[in-house]
Amino acid sequence: MNTAEKLSALSTPELIIDERKMMANIVRMRSRPELAKVSLRPHLKTAKSVEVALRLISTPKGPGTVSTLKEAEVYFEAGISDLIYAVGISPQKLPRVLALHRAGCDLKVLLDTPEQAKALIEASKAHSSPIPALIEIDSDGHRGGLEPGDPLLIEIGRILHAGGLLRGVLTHAGDSYNAVGREAHAQFAEKERLAAVTTAQALRSAGLPCPIVSAGSTPTASAIRSTEGLTEVRAGVYVFFDLVMAGIGVCKMEDIALSVLTTVIGHQRSRGWILVDAGWMALSRDRGTARQAVDQGYGLVCDVDGKAFGDLIVNSVNQEHGILSLRPGSKSSLPELPVGTQLRILPNHACATAAQFDSYFVIPENADAPLKTWPRFGGW
């Protein structure tokens, strides 16, 4: 049975993984010679799937990165215990962090204020359970973290170290998603590296430990030249890739392993529209390619085998309707796609689109095998 026949049994919209492409993406990143001297700590937030996570990590215990405590809880249940929760910790979340530690999970939290460090010390003492922490460093003005040189670094380091909680520094150049081309990403990688390494050195110069020096994002991990001084590199969306990553040159269109299966439900021929049953509820409202050189609308349309029609994009969406049309200025003609035709849409942003579904249908590496179903979780 070929792929089209396997997919024809599905009610749409559904979320599809091409396992062969996914595994190639995983192997490509893992094999980068530039990453040979550091640990690769994949971000497990894109997939929110134990099956995908187990294929991403390099040992059964990890390491891995998470963006919610729910992820930490689910992945720890699956045996992945070396985790960083890479979002600033609030005091209200400490009871769940403590519960994970008591169960044996080596979950490291992130912070950038003395108040958070003190709350961590108090909770760790009160429960005789040390919660290790990384200090967040801002390498590109993108969101949280201390700028290198901020005197709070040593103050927070001392507070944490007094309780034995200081584990290192972490940075993420989120703005690398807005830069195009390998050279630009390599420069962001070097900014990340310098920010992490100089703050690690500052901590050590003050007599403080800094065993973990962590940096990374998919664009920077894909382009990094030197990892000197880093102990690990993080990256996430490379497991699936998406149109945003293709648009900034981090992957090829053919590397995108995630798509939304949809069905034609109508036409407005006088307007050049084809209507499908994947609206924003399935595709997400992400418009990450809107500011790129090629605006892909709400996604690029492929046939059921995953081959793009070229200029056919999801031009607009309602909750459960997608409206396909040719890209503005296209000289192609609209393909004839009768009601009932199945199509696959490549997403702007894999994290956002995947989040709209509670399972994956997986086109297996072994072409003779049937589709697999992998559960997916959400929430916090």
Place this chain on the structure above:
Amino acid sequence: MNTAEKLSALSTPELIIDERKMMANIVRMRSRPELAKVSLRPHLKTAKSVEVALRLISTPKGPGTVSTLKEAEVYFEAGISDLIYAVGISPQKLPRVLALHRAGCDLKVLLDTPEQAKALIEASKAHSSPIPALIEIDSDGHRGGLEPGDPLLIEIGRILHAGGLLRGVLTHAGDSYNAVGREAHAQFAEKERLAAVTTAQALRSAGLPCPIVSAGSTPTASAIRSTEGLTEVRAGVYVFFDLVMAGIGVCKMEDIALSVLTTVIGHQRSRGWILVDAGWMALSRDRGTARQAVDQGYGLVCDVDGKAFGDLIVNSVNQEHGILSLRPGSKSSLPELPVGTQLRILPNHACATAAQFDSYFVIPENADAPLKTWPRFGGW
């Protein structure tokens, strides 16, 4: 215990309903004298919650509108049997529609092509189970449907009627969301009404039945002056309302019954930023106010009691980070909100934000009662 104390026990982000505001929204629409002569068929897609649906509908059996077969299945399980599935039907979905009919659900489907009508006739005959259908009418060039005057109307009507499946016409002026003010919405309501009524008359003139003449959206149902010729009016998002609806004058800011509870997790004081743990995963990527007179970013920030700070909005988002800042040009000063402070964010688009969660926490009408939890479903 006051609201702030009740909410303080929650781990964030979480989705909050103010039940008093929700019930007021329901009652206000239900009581509109302009709707006295028609049936109100609420759209149950915004809430995706049996508890909310049972408060929205006027009798235990409905009527109601759904946007997915999953909604139809869940609501029918709760006893709501008079349903319209208001998205064009694809042949692949007919087995699930048939199963609902066999179980006793009066689910009406929507179509606008002879091919869909023929597929419906075949499936109905093959299973001796008539699937009633409405013909979709396009009243504003927004997405699917036949324009009034399209000769396909009678052709489709005849195909359906031959199998006893023709139940009526339906239209939705989705572009009314882009119009501001009651007068503009009343004009859209009249466009909807004329499109539905003229096509119903065309069917009847051709000797075909048209028992249901259905039109509506929250803006048009809120402004409609004459319902003459209609049998029912549909509306959905009014149950919660949102910033988009407030921005076009359909509701007041104080009517918005839905919010996302979040917690301050950091600051970038030199940039005037406050970081919270509600990013796009919690708020959705919806930017529906971006083209309105007042751009609310990814949401308007309120204190934990639901009182807006005025100019404080969610200026940008990452997956699990929201960055709050004052609206551009604001002369206010940034409020002092320490790490750990709980806040509530009013959403741009209630349907999109609610979809990111699998339950609601409900601030009860009775101030002395504890918070309630209502489950929420997703999927298709």
